[in-house]
Amino acid sequence: MRDEDVLAAVRALAPVLRGRAAEAEELRRVPDASVAELTRTGFFRLLRPRRHGGLAADPAVFYAAVHELARACGSTAWAAAALGVHPWYVAQLDARAQDEVWDAADPGTDSALICSSHAPTGTVTPAAGGFRLSGRWHFSAGCDHAAWALLGGVVADADGTPVDMRTFLVPRSDYRVDDVWDTVGLRGTGSNDVVVDDAFVPAHRTLGYGPVTSLRCPGHDVNPEPVFRLPYAAVFTTAVSTVMVGIAEGAHDHHVARARAAAGRPHGRRLAEDPFAQVRLARAAAEIDAARLQLARNTAELYAAARAGREPSPALRVRARRDQALAAERAVTAVDLLRGNTAGGPLRGGDDVLGRAWRDLHTGRGQAANDVERALVLYGRSALGLDVDDPMV
Template sequence: MVRAGCGEVWEVLSEVANEVLAAVRELLPDIAARAEWVDESRRLPADVVGRLTESGVFRMLQPRRYGGAECDPGLFYEVIRELSGACGSTGWVASVLGVHPWHLALFPDAAQKDVWGADPDALVCSAYAPIGRLEPVEGGFELSGKWQFSSGCDHASWALLGAMVIGAEGRPVDFLTVLVPRSDYVVNDVWDVVGMRGTGSNEIVVGQAYVPEHRVKRNYETTRLVGPGQKVNRGPLYRLPFGTIFTTAVTVPIVGTVAGCFDRYVGAMQERVRLSLGGGRFVEDPFAQVAVARASSEIDASVLQTERNVAALWDLARRGEELPMALRLRARRDQVRATERALEAIDLLFKTAGGASLARGNRIERAWRDAHAAGVHVANEPERALALYGRGVFGLPVEDTLV
């Protein structure tokens, strides 16, 4: 159960999180003004990352023991939605780099000290696909591999990488996430894509690196909601499922991007006059009115369902109660549906804007590209997640690292 006095603690931490939101809102006009530059440059400017660091975004899910806010994750996602509304790439990088302190908090305390002991503002990137190769050696493992799609890695001094332990017969025997310092890997600038161009999601290469035992976390344990870091980070935040916290972090930027586009779309269309289909003001077209209604409903549903599930899990964790699999599956179901709904909404806006949405650099065009690019992340595959929910409803066993 929650210890006496915890209510006051959470009120203070919520106040800190609200201060972060206020600081971020002051940055939004400049972030929106630089969105085209970010898109063309394929990375976030260092000063933008620095200002996000100063505002406290990257410490929202970081343990209090290392200067973090350790706040309600719902507040973190609210910040990410607003950032994404100004610039999809900025929101995506802030979300991905901002969620990693939560995962690192599940590692042994020695690993946390390695990262935050000297610099509480140290950033951690990731590439979770278990394609690295781990060979057991004395005191740890020897790691090698090449990973794609590590968002924001240019700004990080550590990386969380997925890898397989190779047994005596040359077959994988375990799947792990390992923590590696920047000195042990090379970043190759290969990110040149159609959408989310400014995320700098480049390639990480480890030729051969020693990984001590304390910088390793078993994926199986993470799925079971346990980790050595819970011995020192006892708050409810670190008893929540990776399958909710991380996957929501890759959906919220999409929803925020689309929500921001909706606001700009409404403003841009106020004075538009059709040059065909009989002319007339765009806002008086009933088909445009229906499209706006449908798009706004999809956005609202995405936000409301996501908030409901995260709040329900957070409430149970704060009370020290079990997190039922049915709720974890529902959160995963609604997370992928939030992505689907956001994409349906942006498609409606893009289509009804007509030729006005086609010019390169147009905000509607960029939001459309960004949302669809982010939508192909493995955590946003709807069929996989929806099938898991169906298995649970039918009483079948569910085994997946993203639940």
């Protein structure tokens, strides 16, 4: 299977997923059939190492696939992007952890899907050979479909002073999913809570934020492909923003098609003939284009540096963070503009594409990666010659 074959298969599947968008909202999770069909496209292998049957693809291909999914169904794309990006993170871990995840999976399948909740909300206790982990982690998209979870935690010294932030890889047998996800938007992501009751996590299934941020991870010893030399902050946050932009583009395309065909007159004239509606459409399209172009530029430059064996410059890393957050903001702005063309229509519930996009984007705006002001501060500090020390860069 080639990268382009996966992308073509995802595009072919998109209309089916679009038809299930209302079902995903009703279920409050991605339908099992959608996950099975996505698995068959090879999507979940794009960022898996080749030594474990993956494609170790150009990240641009992964984001293009995520974008196609988001144009069809925002919830499905959000959960799929999360499950699809986590093989990249596991590829940073010790080879033993990678072997445990993928060698135990059913041959020829993608049964080892991985969810996450990186916010360090659990309790970590050092133990012989590893750590003991307990707690509750929130907002784990797609966790109902996962066999493993990546969970954040703070490690403290004997005096209780935090000394390290780590991510812990935990098998499904050591955690349970608590069905608490009931929201206005992104309802179909199944972003439920993951609960762990005193599980032992061996040291080789953990990774500190320091090695991840400095691009010095143990997985590099066995995975030479350049995609695994990218900064995790850029890989993950770009996946989030790509979903947001794809949702906005899908809503824009749908709105334009309906406006061309409709005879309605929400402001006293046919929508397609309303110059103010035309201006809003143009502005919305420009916001979407700007977001896509900046994300694509940064991804291309980051990947070029990795292929050349170079670390990306600090300036590129903070720019990627800046543009990622602004892309999410632009997606929200675009759909807000489109909403201005339809009076109160998008405020209604039901199976309405623009209304669902509006709800999904305003919910997704709350994701920590989309905190625009925090991202812009980092860029501003860097531009002014001040130190930047943040795990999101």
